[in-house]
Amino acid sequence: MDMALVLLKRIFIMFAFMxxxxxxxxxxxxxxxxxxxxGNVLLYIVVPAVIIKSFNIPSSPDIxxxxxxxxxxxxACMALSMIIAWLVFRKNPMENFSxxxxxxxxxxxxxxxxxxxxxxxxxVVALVFLIGFLQWTYGVYIxxxxxxxxxxxxxxxxxxxxxxxxxxxxxxxxxxxxxxxxTGINDMAxxxxxxxxxxxxxYFAQTDVKKFFxxxxxxxxxxxxxxxxxxxxxxxLSVLPRSLNxxxxxxxxxxxxxxxxxxxxxxxxxxxxxxSSTRYVSLSTILCIISMPLxxxxxxxxxxx
Numbered sequence: 001m002d003m004a005l006v007l008l009k010r011i012f013i014m015f016a017f018m019x020x021x022x023x024x025x026x027x028x029x030x031x032x033x034x035x036x037x038x039g040n041v042l043l044y045i046v047v048p049a050v051i052i053k054s055f056n057i058p059s060s061p062d063i064x065x066x067x068x069x070x071x072x073x074x075x076a077c078m079a080l081s082m083i084i085a086w087l088v089f090r091k092n093p094m095e096n097f098s099x100x101x102x103x104x105x106x107x108x109x110x111x112x113x114x115x116x117x118x119x120x121x122x123x124v125v126a127l128v129f130l131i132g133f134l135q136w137t138y139g140v141y142i143x144x145x146x147x148x149x150x151x152x153x154x155x156x157x158x159x160x161x162x163x164x165x166x167x168x169x170x171x172x173x174x175x176x177x178x179x180x181x182x183t184g185i186n187d188m189a190x191x192x193x194x195x196x197x198x199x200x201x202x203y204f205a206q207t208d209v210k211k212f213f214x215x216x217x218x219x220x221x222x223x224x225x226x227x228x229x230x231x232x233x234x235x236x237l238s239v240l241p242r243s244l245n246x247x248x249x250x251x252x253x254x255x256x257x258x259x260x261x262x263x264x265x266x267x268x269x270x271x272x273x274x275x276s277s278t279r280y281v282s283l284s285t286i287l288c289i290i291s292m293p294l295x296x297x298x299x300x301x302x303x304x305x
Contacts, residue, residue, distance in 0.1 A: 006114050010107055011285055017194050018282070021201020032268075035202045039265040042195050047132050048163030049188035050105060054125040055167030056182060063122060070247045071126035073237065077255050078130050080236055081229050082138065088224055093143045094267055095217060098280040099224040101131055101139065101260040106193045107288075108254030115253065116246055123250040125167070132160030135262060143270050196261040203264045203278040215279055221259065222284045226291040230256040234299055245303055256295045258284035 024030040030038075057063070085099035102108065104127050113121050136158045140149045155161070170177060177185075212218075233255045237248040259281045267274030 006111060008289065010110055011289060014106060014193070014197050014285060017197030018201035018204055021198035021203075022205040023201075024198070025202035025205040030198075030202050035199050036268055038195060038199050039269060042192070042199065042265065043132075043262070043269075044159045046188060046191050046195060047105075047128075048159045048166070049185050050192050051125065051129055051132070051160065051163035052167045052170060053185050053189040054121060054128060055171040056177060056185065057122060057171065059171050066247060067122060067125065069244060070123040070251065071130075073240065073244075073247060073251050074124070074126040074130055074254075076236060077233050077251055078127070078134060080232055081255065082134070084224060084229050084232060086142075088220070092217075093145070094263065094273055094277045095221050095280070096142050097135075097139050097266065098259045098263045098277050099221050099229070101135055101263065102225065102255060103257040103260045103281075103285070104128055104131055104254045106196065106261060107257040111253050111257075112250045116250055120246055120250050123247050124254050127251065127254050129160055129164045129167075131260065131262075132163070133158055135260075135266060136160060139266060140270070143266060143272055149270075196265070199265060200261050200278060200281060203268070203274060204282060207275045207278050212279055212283065215276070215283075217276070218279045218283050221280045222287050225259055225280075225284050226256065226288055230291070230295045234295065234302070238302060242303065248303070249299065252299055253296070256288070256292050258288045 021030070025035075081102070082100045085096050089096035089099055104124065109121055109124055109128070112124055116123075137150045137155060141147065176182075230252070233252060237252055240248045259277070261281055263277040263281060264274035266272075267277050
């Protein structure tokens with residue numbers, strides 16, 4: 001019940017920010033070019049800051065070992081999610097992207113911190129990085145169908161990869177970052193959710209409200225994102241031993257979150273149909289109020305003695 005209340009609180013905040021973004025766009029205080037610029041700030045600056053912040057903790061052999069395990073588990077679950085999305089939506093780029101990538105940053109990480117404790121957030125750093133990296137590589141390719149957009153130079157200078165490298169440097173440094181720098185990184189990372197939701201609200205202002213609850217494709221995306229992929233992930237993570245229960249639960253909590261808010265942002269960035277993906281984000285966020293607690297309940301029945 002506590003987790004459900006936290007989830008409801010996060011979703012309420014999400015839609016509050018979306019409402020503000022919607023009003024700003026309707027009143028022409030934010031333009032299409034403005035949302036695209038904010039999207040660039042989010043993808044190139046704020047997301048790397050989120051990754052660096054997650055690594056700004058004291059290092060230890062035990063934490064490093066668990067990070068590697070969570071990286072492998074998160075990678076396997078990401079691969080599973082992308083495969084399922086591709087099998088269903090390989091001819092529909094934005095649906096494929098939306099079903100494959102989940103909302104780890106806004107819902108997954110805070111829920112992990114609440115359910116498992118702040119120390120467990122390090123288990124999902126790999127997912128935050130993987131989502132960003134794969135969105136900029138595999139995700140860009142399925143949207144544009146052009147391999148030139150994932151050239152080696154673009155991979156090397158990928159903002160998520162840069163964030164990972166800087167984060168690892170911070171993690172393994174024999175001294176702590178100065179408080180001024182830490183505060184700056186934390187403040188920048190805190191912009192992640194509000195900025196993403198304001199952009200999403202501006203996108204939502206452009207969608208046809210009548211289609212919101214009648215779009216059959218949106219329900220199919222939600223079925224894959226909230227039911228099929230989570231159940232497949234639950235089965236996959238069940239191969240891990242009970243001693244790693246915190247890791248598999250942290251990864252699962254992230255995988256069962258709704259469509260990531262970056263879906264329409266990437267759509268607009270590459271001049272695709274970002275308005276429809278806004279419906280996928282919004283509808284899946286509403287429906288996850290039901291799906292997420294049920295999947296976690298099933299996981300507890302299977303994994304907890």
